[in-house]
Amino acid sequence: xxxxxxxxxxxxxxxxxxxxxxxxxxxxxxxxxxxxxxxxxxxxxxxxxxxxxxxxxxxxxxxxxxxxxxxxxxxxxxxxxxxxxxxxxxxxxxxxxxxxxxxxxxxxxxxxxxxxxxxxxxxxxxxxxxxxxxxxxxxxxxxxxxxxxxxxxxxxx
Amino acid sequence: xxxxxxxxxxxxxxxxxxxxxxxxxxxxxxxxxxxxxxxxxxxxxxxxxxxxxxxxxxxxxxxxxxxxxxxxxxxxxxxxxxxxxxxxxxxxxxxxxxxxxxxxxxxxxxxxxxxxxxxxxxxxxxxxxxxxxxxxxxxxxxxxxxxxxxxxxxxxxxxxxxxxxxxxxxxxxxxxxxxxxxxxxxxxxxxxxxxxxxxxxxxxxxxxxxxxxxxxxxxxxxxxxxxxxxxxxxxxxxxxxxxxxxxxxxxxxxxxxxxxxxxxxxxxxxxxxxxxxxxxxxxxxxxxxxxx
Numbered sequence: 001x002x003x004x005x006x007x008x009x010x011x012x013x014x015x016x017x018x019x020x021x022x023x024x025x026x027x028x029x030x031x032x033x034x035x036x037x038x039x040x041x042x043x044x045x046x047x048x049x050x051x052x053x054x055x056x057x058x059x060x061x062x063x064x065x066x067x068x069x070x071x072x073x074x075x076x077x078x079x080x081x082x083x084x085x086x087x088x089x090x091x092x093x094x095x096x097x098x099x100x101x102x103x104x105x106x107x108x109x110x111x112x113x114x115x116x117x118x119x120x121x122x123x124x125x126x127x128x129x130x131x132x133x134x135x136x137x138x139x140x141x142x143x144x145x146x147x148x149x150x151x152x153x154x155x156x157x
Numbered sequence: 158x159x160x161x162x163x164x165x166x167x168x169x170x171x172x173x174x175x176x177x178x179x180x181x182x183x184x185x186x187x188x189x190x191x192x193x194x195x196x197x198x199x200x201x202x203x204x205x206x207x208x209x210x211x212x213x214x215x216x217x218x219x220x221x222x223x224x225x226x227x228x229x230x231x232x233x234x235x236x237x238x239x240x241x242x243x244x245x246x247x248x249x250x251x252x253x254x255x256x257x258x259x260x261x262x263x264x265x266x267x268x269x270x271x272x273x274x275x276x277x278x279x280x281x282x283x284x285x286x287x288x289x290x291x292x293x294x295x296x297x298x299x300x301x302x303x304x305x306x307x308x309x310x311x312x313x314x315x316x317x318x319x320x321x322x323x324x325x326x327x328x329x330x331x332x333x334x335x336x337x338x339x340x341x342x343x344x345x346x347x348x349x350x351x352x353x354x355x356x357x358x359x360x361x362x363x364x365x366x367x368x369x370x371x372x373x374x375x376x377x378x379x380x381x382x383x384x385x386x387x388x389x390x391x392x393x394x395x396x397x398x399x400x401x402x403x404x405x406x407x408x409x410x411x412x413x414x415x416x417x418x419x420x421x422x423x424x425x426x427x428x429x430x431x432x433x434x435x436x437x438x439x440x441x442x443x444x445x446x447x448x449x
Binding site: 017018019021040041042043045048051054055056057059060061062064065068108127129130131 | 160162163166187189190191194195197209211235258259261262264346347
């Protein structure tokens, strides 16, 4: 059976099996491989996407639960030629080593900065605590998010 | 072997119960699904029909009526966090929710799911039981309201019959001079509790403890009420509480614990920490009440 998913502002008719996770549907059916699945158990945050702007681990959601919502993956906030300020900030501040966890961090940061555009370092650390980086880039990730917050504030002016 | 998995999406409680009646034990309610997804993938549960409750809007609410705080079964842990601070009951529940896994799973996981999974270490169980919460169940035969402490019957076991579901939790007396606190020991922040203790104290107009509720988590197959410790605190004036009765209550809580040794901690450690966690929770309640 096919169902309608709204992903990154576009409607897609997707074949979804009842037991498939939303993360698998986005990766395998829509080719959105920015949705990384690391632990597959909701511990690591790599598969974080936004569901109506709220961060959710896509590995713990059923594909069908993506219906009737606006889904956003890392591909939806910027592309190679037109990076989102958060993506640019992660490059500028070297907020990653291997980069596998980065899309999850960026999506968590997106939801967080939408709520709190002017965070303290501690608030950033707490907000990012749902994502795991096995390279241990945490100090640079926090710097990246603070830089991104500053860039977004400047953009608004 | 291919396993059967059919997805059903009721949009009302009635429709969900009808589906459960139709499919019996071959159907399972799917709340947030953060536990169910993993249990299904690991083949720890088996069913043919997934009855997804996330589209039942009427079950997702947190509201106050004149006498009680009402929490819908499908309110998420993140909803609890966001409503934290409105009163003592919501504050302790919000603080507890923030201890549970990560933000991006709290937006999916539900209060009802946490309680129905009936894990002995579930974090929401002790504070809700300590506050004297009740749970409303709905089935094909009608509704019933029971004390939450009677809801769990064993590890992953509840009193729910085959076609019943939880619709809401009721926390009484939240508009009175009430304080509650939950303390736990866990290896890391995303870990489950090794030992936990929740305390709720309510004062009357003479600033005497009118009600004391103490519930211990992860030291028995279900949460345990520390009845003797509750009796020790009940009837004392707030300013008398610090005079050794906190320590006595802590020791009595340890005596009530029925801990086991497992890969996470030994029986001795759990039993002894039960006293520490209980004393910390009582101490925090006293702090809150002194400011009332």
